[in-house]
Amino acid sequence: MATLNEKKTCSERMENFRRFVWNPETKLFMGRTLINWVWISLYYLAFYVVMTGLFALSIYSLMRTVNPYEPDYQDQLKSPGVTLRPDVYGDRGLQIYYNTSENKTWERLVTTLQTFLTAYTPAAQRLNINCTGDKYFIQDTFDGPNNTKLSCKFTSDMLQNCSGIADPTFGFPEGKPCFIIKMNRVSTGRRNICLQCSRDFTSFCSCCHRAQPYYFDRIKWTREFLLKPRLPIKR
Known part of the structure; x- marks a missing residue:
């Protein structure tokens, strides 16, 4: 029990963090392999590209329905x-x-x-x-x-x-x-x-x-x- 409750020193915490960032034994970078990080990056890149494209398409479709020969800003007054x-x-x-x-x-x-x-x-x-x-x-x-x-x-x-x-x-x-x-x-x-x-x-x-x-x-x-x-x- 004394060992479980023992506080880690600052150097030990820094060493654990260093091993979390890069573990030379398992070749893991922040808990994942390089190929896993590549797939994750490609997934989010494709996700945001699709979302941006859908947003641009919706704005373009909306602007196509607006009469270009009417005032851009109108009010009830x-x-x-x-x-x-x-x-x-x-x-x-x-x-x-x-x-x-x-x-x-x-x-x-x-x-x-x-x-x-x-x-x-x-x-x-x-x-x-x-x-x-x-x-x-x-x-x-x-x-x-x-x-x-x-x-x-x-x-x-x-x-x-x-x-x-x-x-x-x-x-x-x-x-x-x-x-x-x-x-x-x-x-x-x-x-x-x-x-x-x-x-x-x-x-x-x-x-x-x-x-x-x-x-x-x-x-x-x-x-x-x-x-x-x-x-x-x-x-």
């Missing part, structure tokens, strides 16, 4: 039909305020508009076409570059006084700022989205980005927002 630029406050709201006599209070707003309109330069829309008419530009074929649909051209010079060409400050120093309304594309169906429309519907898009990769959302300028001057605080 509809996307906003229009958005406003400049939008420098994000989720904090659309209340825009600045001091006409202090450039630093409106320079960021002007920079935001200039950056936004870079996509509406003639060079950026050189692949688009001029559209005319009072109906939707319906395309049943893919006649555009790389087997895509054509997009209507809409450049910043169509914004007239708010194009940023004649007035790079967009009227902010004079207290008559330009606001740009961006009309988001329509992914399903065709709707009459109008803000006192006097132009045609041809440049409204009812396709996804893959079908019309060169499409840019329609924009409209206005200075008719409610502008309220802020009175100085009396001390």
